[in-house]
Amino acid sequence: MPLILPTGLDSTRNITGVAAQLLGALRGGAVELPTARSAVLVVVDGLGALALRGHAGHARTLAAAMAKKDVAGSVFPTTTAAALTSMLTGVAPGAHGLVGYRVRDPRRDVLANVLSGWESDGIDPLDWQTAPTVFEQAAALGDAAFAVGIAEHAGSGFSRATLRGADFRSAATAAERVELAWELADAHDGALVYCYLPEVDKAGHRHGIDSAQWVSALENVDAALSRRVPDGVGVVVTADHGMVDVPHHRQLVLEAADGWHDGVRHIGGEPRMLHVYAEPDADHAALLARWRRDLDGHADVVSRAEAIDAGLFGPVADAVRARIGDLLVIARGTTALYDAEAEDQRGRGMIGQHGALTAEEWRVPFIRLGVFAH
Incomplete structure (x- = not known):
């Protein structure tokens, strides 16, 4: 059978371009985004565009802001390590090197987990992932850079591979993380702020995307993002990948x-x-x-x-x-x-x-809020 690739694999807006767009928006040089006083990138881990549209009644803020063409393509494979790194460096997995969840370390001929096994599997994030992060790029331009996530990710190997150059801040809930991201963007003109929301992905893995738990996680994220964006601040809400339920x-x-x-x-x-x-x-x-x-x-x-x-x-x-x-x-x-x-x-x-190339896994939202809104 021939290999089935997503429609528009080469032509779809891709998550690898998000970082450059946000940096450009801070200087009035972005192709798709207007100039912003500060910019926020919100990543809702695991939220595919098709799943969001299929549950629009549970995500009224996001659904209302999402036009028909407000989608982007992920990367291959559609897995967190590969996709988040592409989003936060602006290069494809073949360049940054995180080409899967567990991949071979050729020097030792062992498998290494490049999402959560950096320390236990003995791999150096500074050696394995050498592409400059968007935060390092922002710092080189004189911009403040922040990453807002959960406390357990502070200083992890994956964070060292992908969040280098960012001032890491943590908060417990999705609502608290969004609030903190908005506050940082408002207080620091020219800042680039990254806000990571893993709740939807976790609920999907455990219970499936049509479960009550997944719907509840989506509702909570949508409520968090209904918070008013500060004046002059632009926000892009996207995801690293979607997912499918496996019976x-x-x-x-x-x-x-x-x-x-x-x-x-x-x-x-x-x-x-x-x-x-x-x-x-x-x-x-x-x-x-x-x-x-x-x-x-x-x-x-x-x-x-x-x-x-x-x-x-x-x-x-x-x-x-x-x-x-x-x-x-x-x-x-x-x-x-x-x-x-x-x-x-x-x-x-x-x-x-997730990990494969179905539309459910490949297509993710590309939603603009604040000064970026349509």
Whole structure:
């Protein structure tokens, strides 16, 4: 089967351009955004554009502000580590190097979790992610830069990889984080403020996007963002990715007894987009053919070279190439694939999943508030 890519993969507004737009708006040089006294980037983790429109009655502030074309494309894979880093550096995963959730560290030939495992997996964020962050770019221009998140993220490896140059502030609830972001933008002319809201993503993973818990999280975020934006401040509300609900009968478990580990050294990535790393002496062509045959109808399986040639990761730096799997397994529909031999099996308990290229995962809102509003 041919690889199914989102419509407008190359032409859609993309989250990698958000940082440049916001910096430009502070100086009157943005293409899409008017000049602002200060700018705020709000990221509602996991909120896909289709899910938001499907629950518009529970998000009246966001839905009312969202015109038909107020969408953007995410990156590949549609996972938090890759997408947030692209948004906060302005470059694609092939350049910043966070090409999945769990990827191979080529120097040690081990899998590393580049979202939450920087310390435990022994990887240096300053070495793995060398692209300048939007906050470092702002500081170089003489602008104040702030990141508002939850306390447990302060000083984490992922924060060191993506929030370098920002003055980190924390608050417990979504409403408190939005309030703090508005206050910082109002008090510091020329400031760039990032506000991270993970509640919708967490509810989706645990309960699914049609659950009462997900709807409640969306309502709380929408209420927080209904707060009046200070005069002269521009706000963009977007997301890193969306998600789909995976029913139990669509979960495929890759058992070693069934031959899934034959010729395979590591299986990384996440259930909607696996990185499969072959043994050094494996027949790569035969491995690719077997995985394609056995997953026909469930997933697209492409080689590293095919993925790079297709531009899925954007331009790929030499140091990043070996982090990408020899095979990429991109789930179709609502399928998820689980490695039965993986030490971490938490993913098998999640209902909401993301990482692949469906419209539900790929398309995210691009909503403008305050001085940026239509």
